[in-house]
Amino acid sequence: RPDPLYFFSISCLCCVMDSPYSRPDSPVSSHIWADQDSDEDNYQEDVLKEYPGLEEEERKEQELSKKRKRSEMDVEDNMSEENMKYFTERWSRPVEGFRRLNKIDEGAYGVVYRVKNLKTGHTVALKKVKIKKEGSRGEGFPLTALREVDLLMSCHHRxxxxxxxxxxxxxxxxxxxVMEFVEHDLRTLMEQRSIRFTAPEVKCLMRQLLEALEYLHAHFVLHxxxxxxxxxxxxxxVLKVCDFGMARYFTDPLQAITPLAWVLTLPYRPPEGLIRGxxxxxxxxxVDIWSxxxxxxxxxxxxxLFRPTSEPHLLTLMCQxxxxxxxxxxxxxxxxxxxQKWKIVQHPAGELRKRFPQGGTGFDGSRVCVTQRGGFGLLQxxxxxxxxxxxxxxxxxxxxxxxxxxxPASEEQLxxxxxxxxxxxxxxxxxx
Incomplete structure (x- = not known):
């Protein structure tokens, strides 16, 4: 006849094992669950033998995990007929609901227009995605556009x-x-309007840009x-970061992905993007911080900052x-x-301070915004x-x-x- 004390001991042990202090998320027991020499693997194998159905579920979970990883990797820059059908059937609202006002800009992956929403009367921007015709290299719906839609639909920041x-x-x-219409861009303001931002205005713009990057990087997005x-x-x-055609998710820890030579515009490319080619x-x-x-x-x-003619030239300009x-x-x-690929000449540091002195005039005689101690430190x-x-x-x-x-200036002052x-x-x- 079994000893009653035996059943009492077993009951106490079960209660202790089910207590908060014995669970993996408990700080008290974390050192136990982190033990690499435990018999957890053997235990899982025994369970799978006893319940064969779990092995099939484990296999399905592994396949789903592999599919998720494959979806995050860079693939060819085109989409299949299924993806094209997905876009045209799921989003079936016709473009005839918008009236063209003017063309804003055109790039490698699309043309942007300013249009009027005939239903609401609001002015919006309409980006027509460039889709390569059948028979051309990389035919189909471009992955850059698919990424842009996916990322921007999931990002919500002012x-x-x-x-x-x-x-x-x-x-x-x-x-x-269909995107929100924004009146200006920094390049046009500086080049065609010859706007020279004051120090408070620069601080206002930089703070907004860094807030956008803080949000994107916190959500594992690289622009x-x-x-x-x-x-x-x-x-x-209000500053707005746009054009997410080259954006993608990154992982922690980092994994090898598309070379920077294929994505970042040369003058804004970091030195590590030149080294690996x-x-x-x-x-x-x-990489976004350098840009x-x-x-x-x-x-x-x-x-x-740089006007390079080639990658070796850019690296030379950086070192100088x-x-x-x-x-x-x-x-x-x-x-x-x-x-082994390029001859790199040794250059001393210090030229950056000459380019951006505290007095307001660069070594080449050009006017620069007054760079205080903090401003130059941040630039470095x-x-x-x-x-x-x-x-x-x-x-x-x-x-x-x-x-x-x-x-910093306020947005109202800007x-x-x-x-x-x-x-x-x-x-x-x-x-x-």
Whole structure:
């Protein structure tokens, strides 16, 4: 006859095992569950033998996991007939519900128009996706457009441009993204309107840009094509990051993905993008931070930081301005393959301070926005040659630059500056 004390002991043991202190998420028991030498694997194998149905579920879960990973990887820049059918059937609202006003811009992956929504009367931007015809290389619906829709539909931040819906034309190769219309972009303001932003205005713009990047990076999104033409500015002084055609999700830990040589525009490409060339590489938010630093410098001097003619030329310009890296400033620099491909001349650091002096006039005689101690420090942190030593968007927002005098301008003050300027986005592209 079994001993009653035996049953009592078993009952107490079950209660203890089911207590909060014995669960994996309990801090008290975390050291037990983290033990790498436990018999957990053997236990799982025994369970699978006892319940064969679990093995089939485990296999299905692994297949789903593989599919999710494959969907995050870069694939050929075209879509199958199924994806094209998905777009034209799911989003069946016709483009005839919009009236064209003027063409805003045209790029490699689409044409953007300013249009009027005939139903609501609102002015919006309509981006026509360029779809390659049958028989051409990379035919079908471009992956860049699919990513742009997916990312922008899931991103909700005041400093990221909104995509409202997707509509279709009369034929199956006419797909349009309906986005919010924004009156200005930084490149047009600086180049065609010759706007020179003051220090408070630069601080206002940089704070908004960094807030957008902080949001995107917190949601594991890389933009990968930040430049002044992709930074919009509303008449109310609100900055908007646009054009997510090159954007993609990244992972933690980082995985090798598309080479930066295929995505980032050359003047805004970081040094690590030059070193690996067209080889898939691991990179993360630091690539956007470098581009942000180039935009910051452009806002200060009213001209691009670099004007390269090739990748080797860009690396030379970087080394001349920021100093050639060493093993101390970039661990492992001397062992990188780049030294076998290009001849890299040693340049001392210090030219960046000459380009952006505190007095307001650069070494080449050009006028630059007054760069205080905090401003120059932030510029250095954004443009650190070693990606691992580059500042993050969150760290940059807490930088001394934003609390030193003069303080950032408000969005209302920025809007007041923009008020007398007619929007070039409201004019036909060929008549600006």
């Amino acid at each position: 400093n990221v441009v909104n995509v409202y819906e997707t509509v279709v034309g009369r034929s199956r190769d006419e797909v349009f993204l 990968r094509d930040l430049k002044t033409s992709n930074i919009l500015l509303t008449s109310k002084g 067209t080889t898939p590489m691991e990179y993360g938010p630091a 942000c630093g180039c935009i910051f410098a452009e806002l200060l001097s009213n001209k691009p 301005l920021l100093g050639t890296p060493t093993d101390e400033t970039w661990p492992g620099w001397s062992s990188l393959e780049i030294h 942190d954004l443009l650190a040659m070693c990606p691992d030593r580059r500042i993050t968007a969150s760290e940059a927002l807490g930088h001394y630059f934003f609390i030193e005098s003069p303080l 809007a007041k500056m923009l008020d007398p300027l007619p929007s070039l986005h409201m004019m036909e592209r060929g008549h600006r």
